Amino acid sequence: MEEGRHANIRLDAVAATAPIECEVLVIGGGSTGVGVARDAAMRGLSTVLVERGDLATGTTGRFHGLLHSGGRYAVKDPQAARECIAENIVLRRIAADCIEDTGGLFVTTPIDDPGYADRFVAGCTDTGVPVEEIGVAEALRREPRLNRRITRALVVPDATIDAWKTVWTCARSAAEYGARILPYHEVTAVTRAGDQVTGVVARNQGGETVEIRAQVTVNASGAWAGLLAAMAGCRVQISPGKGIMLATNHRLVQTVVNRCDMPADGDILVPVRTVSVIGTTDTLVSDPDDWAVTRAEIDQMLQAGENLVPGFAGSRVLRLWGGVRPLFQDHAPQESRDVTRAHAVLDHRARDGVAGLLTITGGKFCTFRLMAQDAVDAVCAVLGTTRPCRTADEPLPDSEDRHYYVLGSRLAGRERTLLDEQVICECELVRRGRLTDEMARRPAPSLDDLRRAVRLGMGPCQGGFCMYRAAGILHQTKHLSAAEADRALLAFLEERWKGYYPLLHGDQLRQAWLDDWIFQGVLDAGHLPLRAPARRPDTETAQST
Amino acid sequence: MTAEQEFDFIRDSLDHCVKCTICETACPVAAVTPLFPGPKYVGPQAERFRGAGQSVDASLDYCSSCGICTLACPQGVHVAEINSRARAVMKQQHGMPLRDQLIARPPLQGKLGTPVAPVANFVLSNRLARLVAEKTLGIHRNAPVPKFAGRTFRSWARRQPAPASAGTRRVAYFHGCSTNYFEPGLGRKAVAVLAHNGCQVVLPRQGCCGLPLQSNGIFDAARGYVRRLVAGLAPYAKQGYTIVATSTSCGLMLKREAREILGVEDDDLRAVSSQTYDICEFLAGLAEAGELQTDFRPVPLTVTYHAPCQQQGHNIGKPALDLLALVPQLKVIELDRTCCGIAGTYGLKREKYDIAMQVGSGLFGDIRAARPDLAVCDSETCRWQITHGTGRTSVHPVEILHRAYGLG
Structure with a gap:
């Protein structure tokens, strides 16, 4: 299916002078927050969502793209496993266009406990995760690159899911139901009247202050939930668990491949869109904005990949990133892997004596809809109303026909417009019209936001060949000044550099050099005028004489 | 190494693509028609969208398989080979016209046309017949098709006296289909030139190398052809014969394409590949050694x-x-x-x-x-x-x- 058909919803950058009034205010534009906003709006509640940056830029946009079957938690965390398989089935029903039905394999590699597979099968059976054992030869036929020394192979209904697309279609649906989705609105204060939270004050992109008054405020800020709760004088203990991921240049497997053992670092290889993502790690960090990646962590991932797919360490790696899980616990931090992946809705009236504020945290991407449902149920309880949740049945925009996304979708789409339309990003086959549509509906002139929205510059050249084109189109579409367009370009280049300089070697280093010649050598990007030129004092004189 | 691992070697070369576009500027087809989006597009770019499910990009069939892109690529991407493999998947999934099946089988044409050469040649040069062929089969009315010689190269060779044993260089001549059915004169001259240079020339049993099938994306049949050919040539290669080809494209099939495109990998092919020379390469080698007449x-x-x-x-x-x-x-x-x-x-x-x-x-x-x-x-x-x-x-x-x- 052609992507982005629901182009009619614009996300406005409000500069409200009067306070915005609503029943439900959601803080956080990740999957949970957007899910809450959609659910609340579908139940007829007037809803506003604020997000400090672009949607899905926190933990949501920084995961590996795996739609869990629940198999991963079948032995260790049965509750999480049950939730995963239930939501896996729901999301396949409502978000088919965001999902590729890759299937998943759990394989016993030479470094795995050979006895785990039996416990795994038992765990899956107990938790309702469908599992089927296939022969090693069959597994190798399906995935020829797999380590030939695997001894068992178990098939589960894992899939992959595009987090950005899911969040954006959720946001569009929420907006269609009347919710106001406000990216680039950073909460600067939580307002209270006595023991009642009455809303927030947020600062928008233009530096203006926006006041939002709500009957119920939902703190859906994930790994940042503790910081946000503190602004309301409440306490939530979040253990931010950092995980890193690497994306290879092309798919090495077509199925999600998991090591069949207790969850460990670098034990999943996920084919998502055009790449394979290996992940992940799990380290407690003190600051959820701290996801710096070390060389040692990169090497660890490359070596871990080698165990699943021999030769992995030599593959071209495009990009790396880290994400921070919002692991919730009411007691002191322990080993990050041991914290449950289940979620919790906290009513701060009971916990802290502060009414009108709920925190939804913990959980994982795959259960975001369920988390939203639980949160909005709690909202309804606070508001003294009962309205049924419909999110498990109503498909997201573009998913109405329940056709899964397939890898060849974009190539097929490109074939249809081959002779009619320019392609701007060659690696990810982003057509000009798709790009300008997306530019038109977004408030911020950010190339990095467009990258996430349409995968602009996400391929092998990492924007080397499309970003100067896109910057020019952005300049034209958004009527930017030269300095604004320059800033947009440079901001992208800096962001990209952050995402790949620690891993530059081999092919990607060669690519980086070529890109550098383009941007520094040809375009002199290091010396672009970032401010509008000051008017020269002699100009007027010259004109008047 | 198995065929599957070899497949990875070709596909993995897409990792070397830095998007420089040199292949696109070298591509002779993209230069003249917008219907072909170019080797970078259908090669390393589109390949990232393939591998899971249906083949969706028919534009790749406008690639002529000339292989210039692979030669031009400064980074070592096997562009043409990636394209050829993707085309085979496309043809396998979506079927192919009868025409492609026919024109990809020179032995079939040769066996049908040779006994009735005058009639066949008359039909092939008859404008009305060609118009019908265009309408029914899709072979362009003006396209250059060869004339059947009537008498094959091999039937000529069978009547020749056994070669004088004076020669010291042992050469197995791989003449290919076209020499056999269409240009037997070239074969006679090649044998004479080789003999003149002290070669003892033998003619192993041989058929089509499968190249036309391969370039039409009919890989299974192409593998069958090349395996049979290689089985016939391998005993000579293993006895130290040099295999000399006058058809440069068929020689390339033995040297490189059977392995790199079709994924054929066996001892016979290895032996034959390492002993195969294009005739000019072989003679120039003699010249370099000062041994050419x-x-x-x-x-x-x-x-x-x-x-x-x-x-x-x-x-x-x-x-x-x-x-x-x-x-x-x-x-x-x-x-x-x-x-x-x-x-x-x-x-x-x-x-x-x-x-x-x-x-x-x-x-x-x-x-x-x-x-x-x-x-x-x-x-x-x-x-x-x-x-x-x-x-x-x-x-x-x-x-x-x-x-x-x-x-x-």
């Missing part, structure tokens, strides 16, 4: 030389030029064009004929401007295309040597 008589002609794409795929330079330079009074004009457009069977197809002619137009113009007596070229289908595009007679380099040696 140089009793050339003057040939006071002007000829052009075009190195076809498949010849360039051997990565051996242009040995034909070294050989022709030895012939007194022969004036050789080297042409610097990549492709004549025909690319085996590509230019025969109704929907591709015009593209092929446009691809070749630069070469045709150069040849016409040079006003040569003969246009020299190593590949048979290219020779037919050159003659079609210029009206000039086109010959294999060995035919010039044969004349210079005064062998016939």
Whole structure:
């Protein structure tokens, strides 16, 4: 299916002078927050969502793209496993266009406990995760690159899911139901009247202050939930668990491949869109904005990949990133892997004596809809109303026909417009019209936001060949000044550099050099005028004489 | 190494693509038609979207398989090979016209046409018949098709006395289908030139190498053809015979493409690959060692030389030029064009004929401007295309040597 058909919803950058009034205010534009906003709006509640940056830029946009079957938690965390398989089935029903039905394999590699597979099968059976054992030869036929020394192979209904697309279609649906989705609105204060939270004050992109008054405020800020709760004088203990991921240049497997053992670092290889993502790690960090990646962590991932797919360490790696899980616990931090992946809705009236504020945290991407449902149920309880949740049945925009996304979708789409339309990003086959549509509906002139929205510059050249084109189109579409367009370009280049300089070697280093010649050598990007030129004092004189 | 791992070796080369676009500027097809989005697009770019499910990009079939992109790539991406494999998947999933099945099987054509050569040739040159063939089969009415010789090269060879045992170099001649059915004269001359240079020439049993099938994306049948061919040649290779080919594209199949495109990997192929030489490569090697007979008589002609794409795929330079330079009074004009457009069977197809002619137009113009007596070229289908595009007679380099040696 052609992507982005629901182009009619614009996300406005409000500069409200009067306070915005609503029943439900959601803080956080990740999957949970957007899910809450959609659910609340579908139940007829007037809803506003604020997000400090672009949607899905926190933990949501920084995961590996795996739609869990629940198999991963079948032995260790049965509750999480049950939730995963239930939501896996729901999301396949409502978000088919965001999902590729890759299937998943759990394989016993030479470094795995050979006895785990039996416990795994038992765990899956107990938790309702469908599992089927296939022969090693069959597994190798399906995935020829797999380590030939695997001894068992178990098939589960894992899939992959595009987090950005899911969040954006959720946001569009929420907006269609009347919710106001406000990216680039950073909460600067939580307002209270006595023991009642009455809303927030947020600062928008233009530096203006926006006041939002709500009957119920939902703190859906994930790994940042503790910081946000503190602004309301409440306490939530979040253990931010950092995980890193690497994306290879092309798919090495077509199925999600998991090591069949207790969850460990670098034990999943996920084919998502055009790449394979290996992940992940799990380290407690003190600051959820701290996801710096070390060389040692990169090497660890490359070596871990080698165990699943021999030769992995030599593959071209495009990009790396880290994400921070919002692991919730009411007691002191322990080993990050041991914290449950289940979620919790906290009513701060009971916990802290502060009414009108709920925190939804913990959980994982795959259960975001369920988390939203639980949160909005709690909202309804606070508001003294009962309205049924419909999110498990109503498909997201573009998913109405329940056709899964397939890898060849974009190539097929490109074939249809081959002779009619320019392609701007060659690696990810982003057509000009798709790009300008997306530019038109977004408030911020950010190339990095467009990258996430349409995968602009996400391929092998990492924007080397499309970003100067896109910057020019952005300049034209958004009527930017030269300095604004320059800033947009440079901001992208800096962001990209952050995402790949620690891993530059081999092919990607060669690519980086070529890109550098383009941007520094040809375009002199290091010396672009970032401010509008000051008017020269002699100009007027010259004109008047 | 298994075929699957070999597949990875070709596919994985897409990792080396830095998007530089050099292949796109070198591609002779993309230069003349927007219907082909170019080798970078259908190769390393589109390949990232393949591998899971249905083949969706039909534009890739406009690739002529000339292989120039692979040669041009400075990073070592096997662009043409990636494309060829993707096309095979496409044909397998979506089927293919009967035409592609027919034109990809020279032995079938040869066996049908040879006994009735006069009739077959009349039909092939009859405008009405060709119009019908275009409408029903999709073979362009003007496309250059060869004439059946009537008597095959092998039937001639069978009647020859056993070669004098004076020769010390043992050569197994791989003549290919075209020599057998369409140009037996080339085979006779090649044998004479080899014998003149002290080669004891044998003719192993042989059939089609499968190249036309491969370039039409019919891989299973192509593998069958090349395996049978290789099985016939391998005993000679293992006994130390040098396998010499006059069809440069079929020689390339044995050297490289069977392995890199079809994924055939066995001992027979390895033995044959390492012993296979293009005839000009072989003779130039003798010349380099000072062992080539140089009793050339003057040939006071002007000829052009075009190195076809498949010849360039051997990565051996242009040995034909070294050989022709030895012939007194022969004036050789080297042409610097990549492709004549025909690319085996590509230019025969109704929907591709015009593209092929446009691809070749630069070469045709150069040849016409040079006003040569003969246009020299190593590949048979290219020779037919050159003659079609210029009206000039086109010959294999060995035919010039044969004349210079005064062998016939």
